[in-house]
Amino acid sequence: MTGTRSPQISSVLKKVLILCVGGFLVAAPFLVESFALFELTTVLCYVTVLIGMNLLTGYGGQVSLGHGAFAALGAYSYIVLITLGVPFWPALIGIGVICFIAGFAFGFPALRLSGHHLALATFALAVATPQFIKIKAFEPWTGGSNGSFIPLPEAPAWFAYGDEAWFYYICVGFTLLSLIVAVNILRGRSGTAIRAIKDNPTAAAAMGIDVARYKTLVFGVSTTMAGLAGAGMSIQTQYVSPESFTLVLSIIFLVGLVVGGIGSLWGAVLGALFLQYVPYYTEQVSEVAPAAVFGALLLLTIFFMPRGLAGAAASATRRLGRK
Amino acid sequence: MSSGEGGIADKVNNAALLRISNLEVSFGGIVAVDNLSFEMAPGEVCGLIGANGAGKTTIFNCISRIYTPSGGSITFDGNNILDLKARDMAGIGIGRTFQNLVLFPSLSVRENIEAGAHSVGKSGFFADLLRLPIASATRRDIQERAQEMIELLGLSPIAEEPIGSLTFATRKRVELARALASDPKLLLLDEPAGGLSHGEVDELMERVREVRDRFSLAMLIVEHHLNFVMRISDRVVAVNFGRKIADGKPSEVSVNPAVLEAYLGTAA
Secondary structure, eight states: OGGGSHHHHHHHHHHHHHHHHHHHHHHHHHHSOHHHHHHHHHHHHHHHHHHHHIIIIIITOOOOSOHHHHHHHHHHHHHHHHHTTOOHHHHHHHHHHHHHHHHHHHHHHHHTOOTHHHHHHHHHHHHHHHHHHTOGGGHHHHOGGGOEEOOOOOOOTTOOSOHHHHHHHHHHHHHHHHHHHHHHHHHSHHHHHHHHHHHOHHHHHHTTOOHHHHHHHHHHHHHHHHHHHHHHHHHHHTEEOGGGGSHHHHHHHHHHHHHHOTTOHHHHHHHHHHHHHHHHHHHHHOSSOHHHHHHHHHHHHHHHOTTHHHHHHHHHHHHHHHO | OOOOGGGGTOOOGGGOSEEEEEEEEEETTEEEEEEEEEEEOTTOEEEEEOSTTSSHHHHHHHHTTSSOOSEEEEEETTEEGGGSOGGGHHHHTEEEOOTTOOOOTTSBHHHHHHHHTGGGOOOOHHHHHTTOHHHHHHHHHHHHHHHHHHHHTTOGGGTTSBGGGSOHHHHHHHHHHHHHTTOOSEEEEESTTTTOOHHHHHHHHHHHHHHHHHHTOEEEEEOSOHHHHHHHOSEEEEEETTEEEEEEOHHHHTTOHHHIIIIIOOOO
């Protein structure tokens, strides 16, 4: 077989890539300006959401058009907890717990729905969320339609590089944590179960797999990641409003998932980079119609890389290894 | 499992592994299974024959709890399985294959078989998520079990291939390996010879015998391929329009007038 060399080359390539990305992530606050660091923090939040959506949709086969709603839940849970005087770290854990329970609970009605119907149900969630936040009774916490300011958590005294860099490292932390959680789930017995359920729930049940349990738990894990990312995005912009979490955000997440590559954790990284930086370049191509350029680019990507950027990259390295 | 080859012949009632009593299934007024009873001893190979629509697969789906019968009872190894769910069957020792091959297409051969070994493992979702020691231990157990099945059924050369690239006969072997991976006491085979060529049927027969001798496993086989059923079974149960019309040794059933009439359409 000519391919005997390729696994080695791609695994070496992977290690080099991980080292480079890791090194860059650690050094970034010293290398780039504050605005670029802001962008990078956003990328990390996108990565976290997309890892969760990849678990849910890419591996688990449950389509969600409503992860923006769970991002909102994360952001507003943070505000409420902080207003109640909960310190930063416990508040972060609180967000995780709240979003897990919410996603897990939503997972139960979702069990009765599949494919398009589940997409529609989550869509409804995304549509309702901004209006729900505007409800008068919640205004003391949410700030209603005017939104609400959020303080950046203060860096501890021993950290000398400022609050922004501190928060950036926190985002690096929860992104890595999400990645580790996803890898752990996928490599174990649960990962095989989740993927088997996606292919055929009846056969999966005949293998002794508890379909409902895995589906709801994966839903919970993915919404936890969405919630953390939602909180992360609002904390770093230091402001949140209902308009931050419209339906468009949920769709943007889905775009990132598909463009990055469904069923690949690398795809989450590539999809996040696409979401953050491509709109910026399309604006340079055409100032009048950046959305049209973005749309065209999206079509081209789906047409020529049906398995997303990650899929295209994988087949490229395979070709490289064979030479 | 305690049964040896000697246990096949004697049908002591209390020793029955599977006992189906007065099973009734109807779909919107159409009676698919009508007051059907039979038993299987541990380690026994039982053929279930009947024309299309006779209710064979329906009986299977009741045993694996995909359907809930409208009457009667099914006990297996001391469990009343009507109290249990489809996902519990692998755990108590009932494995199955499907009539129309239901493999997991996005998983490799090895991963399919690992999915079959799901009930062998104990680690829960959160143990996996946190990579607790039990998660790694379970992963090792499952991998070992899958590897054993891969070797047993001669799947080593294609273990890493996706299902889509395999021939029909090979897929059937993968499905058998997947069903065996859960370490069942009773294996339900739904038309194992369906769609196979002559040579492939003979090979399958060898495999099934090998598997049965090795694990001293009871098998219930739904099959149209009469020659296959008669050669492999210790006992044959014939059904027609959901009713049992014969139950006995293959040599007896194959000359039973009711069977000949129903199955071959010839008045004896």
